[in-house]
Amino acid sequence: MSVLVFVEVADGEVKGSSLEAVGYGAEVAKQQGTTATAIVLGTSIAADKLAALGKYGAAKVLHVADEKLNNGVIQAYVQVLAQAFEQTGAKILIVAKSSLSDAVTARLSVRLKASLASNVTDLPSTNGGFTVKKSVFTGKAFQTISLANENKIIALKKSAFSPVDSGSPAPVETFSASLSDADFGVKITKTDKITGELLLTEADLVVSGGRGLKGPENWGVILDLAKALNAATGCSKPVSDLDWRPHHEHVGQTGVKVAPNLYVAVGISGAIQHLAGVSSSKCIVVINKDPEAPFFKAADYGIVGDAFEILPKLTAAAQKLK
Amino acid sequence: MKILVCITHVPDTTSKINFVEGNSKLDTTNMQFIIGPYDDYALARGVELRDALGGTLTVLNVGTAETEPTLRKALAIGADDAIRIDAEPTDAFFVSEQIAEVAKKHNYDLILMGRESSDYNGGQVHGMVGEMLGIPSLSPVMKLDIEGSTAKMAREIEGGKEYLEANLPLVLGVQEPIAEWKIPNMKGIMTARKKPLEVIQPANPTQYTQPQQYELPAAKGACKMIAPEEAEKLIELLKTEAKVL
Structure with a gap:
């Protein structure tokens, strides 16, 4: 046995x-x-x-x-x-x-x-x-x-x-x-899979963006911070519904559920459906312009302010850690 | 085309979860119940396929009488008839056996359900039913088209998608974006009242697991706020205080 x-x-x-x-x-x-x-x-x-x-x-x-x-x-x-x-x-x-x-x-x-x-x-x-x-x-x-x-x-x-x-x-x-x-009997006809990137479900650190980033062209700040932290990237449901990011990055109740050591949510208000996908994270950081965003209630650390000013500062600080 | 859609009757996503009777039972006081969010996608795609290909769509729930409004809602969304297996859904094996018993009598071409229920999150019933019926099961399926007797599907895998083909019959656990959730209209709600809802008794009540007790997670501490002009301090705190970097 x-x-x-x-x-x-x-x-x-x-x-x-x-x-x-x-x-x-x-x-x-x-x-x-x-x-x-x-x-x-x-x-x-x-x-x-x-x-x-x-x-x-x-x-x-x-x-x-x-x-x-x-x-x-x-x-x-x-x-x-x-x-x-x-x-x-x-x-x-x-x-x-x-x-x-x-x-x-x-x-x-x-x-x-x-x-x-x-x-x-x-x-x-x-x-x-x-x-x-x-x-x-x-x-x-x-x-x-x-x-x-x-x-x-x-x-x-x-x-x-x-x-x-x-x-x-x-x-x-x-x-x-x-x-x-x-x-x-079930034939796999094609596989579309990212390679050389961290898998969201496997990552110890995740940086996620929401509608607060205003458009897919602004994702650079998210990707830069993720790269500096060696984190995977995620997004909220509206972002994947709008096709700003692929569906396999959608974190939430009906998307991927993650349990990383650190989850950084940027420009995500924190609807209960999103929280359902991240509640098992060990540490949650919320960055949002709106001090009333419900996500702050579920967070360990919060910053109220403009993501486009805050994220580059975090990226620079994270790079210095290495 | 004969389609069976299995739905769960679960607390609304916004529900506060508490337990009673020595933490052995969910407190359902004032709780709203809904069709499981993933099951709602299965139902929506089932209705679309039935409308496009003809045939019938049966909706099934394993649950006590209080789940009937949820089944009626599924009828209002477009199912032709409903089956309720009159039992408390105690574990995935038990529920699967009930579904398989019904399926053996009706020879469905397609059995759809959500990838998992939003209460117990097991994600097991589609696979168990497939094994009990000796037919393939796949999950989580995010795209489904039927051409003749072949199903063409996309399944979400970690970091991407896999495209698949298989012959019917099949059991599928589904997720978005397979279809848009459907909201019942007035005509649907009126006709749903007259559609058949059959109540049957459970067969072979076997369980493979025995629930014992619930507990709630430890309460979260207060959120520590950092001024935006000192944002870089966050990285230091994550390293030295939270110890996650």
Whole structure:
């Protein structure tokens, strides 16, 4: 019996959220008196990066080196992970919550008869049972639930666990899964994806702009500050609705939900739908011309004033930090 | 074309969340309930597809009698008929099993729902239903067109989009901008009263998780204001005080 951790790759690197999942998986394995095995699908990652998962707590890394798995094909991923779960004799699967892992773990829950908890924020409590705490009501509350089935799946919320790079590289083994054409029945015809940029969902720091910036041509001040801080960029719903910025940057209730260490909101009034997407941030900075903007009530730091004067000052100060 | 749209009945986004009975139950006093924001997109796209391709659109909710106004609203927006499975939606597996039981009897070409509910945010039901029915499931789908028996879709992935094609039947969890939310008009509201709403009893009440207790996050401290002429001080505070840089 071991703990299996599903590791996602983006741009040839292990995703930061997946490192959190590996570290978390190692702790859960310790609680259960066993070890954590990481599994990586596809051929877009170098061998040394696979072994390096050992430093974050994986005792062993399984690699499914099939290039057909370089895209996140949901049905095929379910097949591979179900086979790995059964063959390694795992009882617990850990994943970092993402749009891919949501889709995959739901199907796995049915196939493996596994209790599934998503958006989990803490290590399980194993005093008389097995319970986890998860974020609910879009960040407005937490709920403790019990996972009573023998098999369990935990989807970890971003930033809920800080992985420590302390161990040594782990052995990497090839894992062969049996896949059929039916597993690839859904055809991916094209992928449009930014490369070489920080992913919003993965970023520790986010700088977001709203309608207060008055137009897409003014985004330079946001991009400059983001670059100086090494932050990802986001935006409010009106900004993405107006096509000033692409939809994958829209932060909020119906867009991307983020949980960075720092969220800087510029020219965003703070409608409740936007707050729902950022309420799990550790520290929130609000910059707005309007001192009555509701966002200030949810902020840790605030500046009332003109973004076009304030942001260059912040960018200059951030550059000096380096 | 037979379309099923599954909707949740959730607290309005602006609701203040509190708990009662020893933090074991949501306090619904004075709470407004709405169609789940993502489900509303599923319903809107379902209505457009039904209007363009013909066929029927059924709307379904797993919930007690108090969710009927939400189902009536979906009928007013354009669903042809409604099914309510009379049970408290206790966990994603339970809800999925109820939906799958109905779907097995009706052979829908397309089952649509929001990518997640805005109360429990699980994002699991579409995948579970797909697995129970043995058909593909995809989420979050942000564009959907039907050509013959093929669905052409765009799915949001981190940092971009993926374009997909698959044969029907399918289960899809959707999000914006798949369609614009629809507001019921007077004619819709009048006809909705006469449309069929079938209430059925739950099958196989199995749960995979057991809810125990709720808690609220720690209260946020006051916002520290910095004068705009000293804006650069913020970076120092973020480094030394908040320790996030």
